[in-house]
Amino acid sequence: MIKKYIMTPGPTPISGQVLREHGRPLMHHRSPEFSEIFIKATGKLKKFMxxxxxxxxxxxxxxxxMEAAITNAFSPGDKVLVASTGNFGQRFKKLSKVFGLDLIAIDYEWGEALDPEDIxxxxxxxxxxxxxxxxxxxxSTGVLNDAMAVGEIVKDYDGITIVDAISGLGASEFKTDEWNLDIVIGGSQKGLSAPTGAAFVSVSPKAWNLIEKSTMPRFYFNLLDAREAANRKPPQTPWTPAISIIVAINKAMDLLLEEGFERSFARHKLxxxxxxxxxxxxxxKLLVKDPKDRxxxxTSIMVPEGIDGKKLSNIMRTKHGVTIAGGQGKLKGKIIRIGHLGWVGMFDIITAISxxxxxxxxxxxDLDIGAGVAEAQRVFYENKFFGE
Ligand SMILES: Cc1ncc(COP(=O)(O)O)c(C=O)c1O
Structure with a gap:
């Protein structure tokens, strides 16, 4: 028997409580029972964001x-700016090109954070x-960009911010309204530790102004339809929603609210x-050199000279049951990534390091086996965060 550990930055491990909710007998999406859960889950996501x-x-x-944000906010030919710090920044660039936008890109070294002054x-x-x-x-790199600083700058211009907060929400403090962020995107399988398959987006009044004028062809992800359905009594979705995932999100949010956002951020920090x-x-060596950008x-780790990164993660997965992530795009084969996002505790880290x-x-x-484990244990022990 090999016990399995998923130590990737998404999908993240799911607790038994959330899985149990996800496995509840299916309810109809127009039923009062689901309606109550849908309203609650949406309300909790607002708190989360x-x-x-x-x-x-x-x-x-x-x-x-991401696609919904782009196809709703813009019209073909609109000028947009992508500040790309890695593979997911590249995805914003690709989406912009596919939908015929006039793209200006600022490309940073992978492993460095963006500079708000460039924006x-x-x-x-x-x-x-x-x-x-x-x-x-x-x-793809483990960098955290200063969304507050970007929001502070962009609010004084006509354009809006579109922030992919998919892997940051839950792990680091994030304040959509206080930071003046217009469209913010999250995903179910990251900091919430819920099953894969749902995204959530918040839309500011400044963004609605653009959305109402957008001439971009779109159908499934039309946020005007989503708004119309959400304004019905009781609130609905234009199409059949991912019922079981929403039920799971509702429970996952309860667990996070019970822990408290501040405590969750402190846990992730540790x-x-x-x-x-x-x-x-x-x-x-860590990919992200500057500690303030991490x-x-x-955590993105440079694969040492002479070691095959693919073999390394294969051994971890097949011999020990520990799944970590490799590098993406131009970092493929050059780094490995250990996720510590969502329902993760200190012994998950100790296991992954071991x-x-x-x-x-x-x-x-050439290494002193056990030294890394001892170091992780020391950090946890000295901090006294767990088991207070
Ligand atoms: C920052 C970021 N953006 C976008 C995505 C894409 O999300 P998905 O794979 O759920 O489509 C991910 C997923 O890894 C991500 O981490």
């Missing part, structure tokens, strides 16, 4: 939320930019710190 704006739950993975300069140069898109947490320190103690959802050490040893890497 810290917004009074409307929040819509879409039946799609996170990318559907100010771009907006000053091109004041007709309709939207600024970026990732809050860039999952999980990230223990992972960073343990990895460095093993003698490996997020709390995922597996990493043993797999490295198998591949002939």
């Amino acid at each position: 810290k917004t009074e704006n409307e929040v819509f739950i879409l039946t799609s993975s996170g990318t559907g939320g 100010r300069e771009a907006l000053d140069r091109d004041p007709d930019i309709k939207g600024v898109m970026f990732q809050f947490s860039e999952t 999980l990230a710190e223990a992972t960073h320190k343990a990895v460095e103690r093993i003698g490996l 997020g709390q959802s995922v 597996s990493l050490e043993m797999a490295l040893k198998d591949l002939g890497f």
Whole structure:
């Protein structure tokens, strides 16, 4: 028997309580029973995103939320700015091209955070930019971008912000309204630790102004239809929603609210710190050099010279049952990523580090086995966060 651990930055591990809710007998989406859950889940997501704006739950993975934001906010030919810090920034660029937008891109080194002042300069140069898109947490590198600073800048221009907060929500403080963020996108399988298959988007009044004027062809992800359905009594969705996932999200939100957002952020901070320190103690290097650019959802680790990254993660998965993520795009084969997002505790990190050490040893890497585990344990023990 090999016990399995999913240590990726999405999908993330799901608790038994959430799985039990997800497995409830299906209820009809027009039934009063579901309606009550739908209203509650949407209300809790607003708290999660810290917004009074409307929040819509879409039946799609996170990318559907990104596509919905773009096809609703813009019209073909609109000038948009993408500040790309990695593979998911590239996805915003690809989507912009597919939908015929006039794309201006600022590309950062993968492993570096964006500089909000570059966005100010771009907006000053091109004041007709309709939207600024970026990732809050860039999952492909582990960088956390300063969404507050970008929101503060963009609010004084005509354009809106579209923020992919898919892997940052739940792990790091995020304030949609206070930070002046217009369209914010989240996903069910990340910080919420719910099943895959639902995205949620919040829409500000400034964004509605654009959406109401948009001439972009769209059908399934039409947010005007979503708003019309949400305004019915009781609120509905234009199409059959992902009923069981919404039921699971409602429960996942209860668990998060019970823990408290601040405590959840503090837990993620500690999980990230223990992972960073343990990895460095093993003698490996982190991709994100500047500690202030590092997020709390995922740790990207450089694969050491002479080690095959694919073999490394294969050993961890097949011998130890520990699934981690590899590099994406141009970082494929160059990094491995350990997720510490969602329903994750200190022993998950200790397990992942232990597996990493043993797999490295198998591949002939020179290390003092157990040193990384001891370092993680030390961080957890000295912090006294767990088991107070
Ligand atoms: C930052 C970010 N954006 C977008 C996505 C895409 O989401 P999905 O794979 O759910 O479509 C992910 C998923 O890994 C992500 O982490």
